[in-house]
Amino acid sequence: MSGGWSSFLHWRAALRDPGLRLLAAAVLVAVAALSSVAFFADRVERALLLQGAALLAADLVAEQGEPIPQEWLEQAESLGLNRARGITFPSVIIANERPLLVQVKAVEVPYPLRGQLLVETPAGPADRPPGVGEAWLEGRLRDRLGATIGQTRVEIGELDLEAAGVLVDEPDRGGNLFQLAPRLMINFADAERSGLLGPASRVKYRLLLAGDPGQVQRMRSWLTARMSPDGGLVDVENARPELRTALERARRFLSLAALCSSLLAGVAILLATRRYVDRALDGAAVLRTLGMSGMAVLRWHLGQLLAVVSVATAIGSVAGLLGQQALVTLLGDWFGSVLPPPGPRPLLVGLLFGLSLALGFALPTLLRIGQVPPLRVLRREMEAPGVASWLIWLLAAAVFFGLMFWQVRDLRLAGGMALALLAALVVLMSAGWLLLRLLAPLRRAGGSAAMGLAALVRYPHLTLLQLSGFGLGITLLLLLTVVRVDIIDTWQGSLPETAPNHFLINLQPEERARFADLLQMRQVPNSGLHATTRARLIAIGARKVEPGSYANLRARRLAAREFNLGFSATMQGDNRIQQGRWWDRPDDAAVQQFSVEEGIAESLGVQLGDDLTFEVAGQTVTAPVTSLRSVAWDSFNVNFFVVGTPGMAADLPVTYLSSFFLDQDTEGVTLDVVREFPAVSVIDVRPLLRQVREIMERGALAVEMVFLFTLVAAGLVTVAAAQVSRDERAREVAVMRTLGASRRRLLGAVLAEFGLLGLLGGVLAALLASVSGYLIAVQLFDLPGRISPTTWWLGVVVGTLVVALVGWLATRRLLRVPPMQVFNSG
């Protein structure tokens, strides 16, 4: 047979096969849903990363104590990356005859590479770096110096600059909020001429890089081998813990939603496959009778399956591309300007997903087709000797989870999902089995409801399959409706309207009472005062800590710099103990212990029980680590990587820090604080807070959109589950009609049958959704778990009604077909 003719035959035969049509529809919708989600999630994720990059002013920043070598610039150039150099250093400036310590930042065009600089100049707002001879002053610096923009001269080293503008917003406000002196921004060329960049000064040279992600990655690898020991690479993933946590959560939400859609799509394909394979076995027997060899029959069916699935997958992918474009249009205001174009990966995910899922589920059964006995033509009950069914499931499951993992690249998430799915199937199957046992006596009864329920017992395999399909469908739907809203609410609730938006540092011990009085008088909500000191980690156990001994750049950076060591009797509300326990006797001065944030512990290789030695103003302090904590950095509470028992602070030079919430009415408090406590710095974190809130909002909105696709997939599963028994049902309905059963009676029976399936599926789904929702909140998102009653009533009501409706609709259609036609179709 020629290729073209054979394809034509495949097509013609395939289009006539209702089983294959359903399978093709399932693949099409599944691929469309999944690839839309994948496309959209991919683009949103990249947009979120870009937003994060805006806070870094670049995609990647290399930072070290020595000037940036020319070679680095050339490398960046050759990779086609945008680049800008920067220098930061502390220095004393003089203006209006007042000396003041500032944090100088020198930048060059085209800084910033990401995000926006905002400057107020006498000529109006500007977004450019200062020119040679100009300086941008932070608002509080201008206030402290009593400077007049456009007139005051600022002396710094050998330079005499004009205070030419007020720095309103700079995207990369330093890596650590708490060590900020007021900012003075000058031109890069001026910094080099200032005479302040001597070897002993605390200068940091920075190279900002941005561009194509692949090239940035290449640059990163290239730089890693060349960084000096005190240097480090910073990207959005490790720039800001607050942002990292928020981004990570947003990404997990999207992944989870995409996974739910994939799961549903997989179930739909599996259900559709069963019907296709059943019919294919009949056809195979006929072809065998006609003299076709087993292998030829197999090839024929494989060709047919491949042809149909390929086309369905291709159409599904295109539909997915269009679908995500619709999403983008819907969300134009939110993402429009920053949403990067779709990449090729999601297309590949969709294509492979559709193809391998349909083949993975259908192939093991289809392989039996070659061995179908021709006698099946006469005796339909003759089965083909086949591969064990557990092998089929194992193979299909392997394909499915392999793809799932590939898509979300999160072993914990995919693994958890696999386990959850397995547990759900066990629960559904066991409950189904129990149901069958309970209903067995109904086989003897005669009423229409009993007749319907007895139908469940007559086809136990179908009942279990349908219950699993309906149950899983409703579970995932509930997870994404009720539980999703709960988790997102909890997430957004973790950053309330009155979350601290200002931090205050460097308050002296003797100023504490006066400061507390001031806040109380002005009724400012605050987090209280937290003792802290600057400390440098010098040893873990007997091992000395040296930046050069860490291969990990983050660890290297952490080892090189001073920590804010905190002291506290109680643990912050957003912290959670992961290992060990919080101190029992915080008031006992003799108790000396540390609690370490788990992320930094992992980077530095700190284990529970290790002794940590810090150097604090010439003294050394050693104590064991008695707990490892997780910290919700996006809560904006005052948090420390390392916390010691309060007793340890007694002999150390501590200062205090606090965080508080200011609204429009109390904004003036900043000025009062600065005036009354000249040594403190007040840091306004509103821009950062805004950024985190935005990530939360957009993340939540994106999940809502993805949910639409899950709905489509869930609808498909329900239809596919009802269709599983369509052939048997058609015959049964025809025979019953012939024997005189009324329409009402048959519909009543179906309503009872599907209603019970839906009810049971709904109850089990509510149970499964509640448990998995709780685990998802606690395990995946580090949020408090809660169980919503809505899950229960929605599961039960929607489950029963929707499933009954689907069964009713399917049967109503069958009732319109004259019985004779059904008998003639074999």
Added chain:
Amino acid sequence: MSDGRVLDILSAIDMQVNAGEVAAILGPSGSGKSTLLGLLAGLDQPTAGRVSLLDRDLSTMDEDARAALRAGRVGFVFQSFQLLPGMTALENVALPLQIGRKPGARSQAETLLREVGLGERLSHLPRQLSGGEQQRVALARAFAGDPEVLFADEPTGNLDAESGQRVIELLFRLRDRVGSTLLLVTHDQQLAARCDRVLRLEAGRLQGDS
């Protein structure tokens, strides 16, 4: 048809079968016998013409009303048995009685199955029975509830000679006991000869009535 021509499967058929009569519709394959049977039993609707069953005009009734008319009053035997695969022999036979809401469905069904020689196979599923046995279950089902009319479509078409013979004997014996009107479709001359009346059908037209 696809070329726009109209294909008449049956035409100019005017016939009547009286209560208690045993009639055969005889004709070669493709002559429209089974289609005619389906129309007479109300399993399908003619595009033109009128069919009455048990003094009721089927063409004025909807599918539901036709089903209600059949319930408990009309029995069927098909060439391909049409037993429900998920039901045991007993359940298949009890089904029309349950549909007709008759009491004692199971015990009546059991009696009937014993009568057709399947007393030992009550709880067997159709796939566990031979073709002859399946057709005997179908016979028992057809006569459950003592129908006034029985339609049989090539009842021996799928059976070997011996099984076929046994099924025919049973069919006539049960019919004689119940006194149903029997309308039988067959291409088997010998079988037709056992009926009171033979209607010959060729190419969709009645060619003779004897």
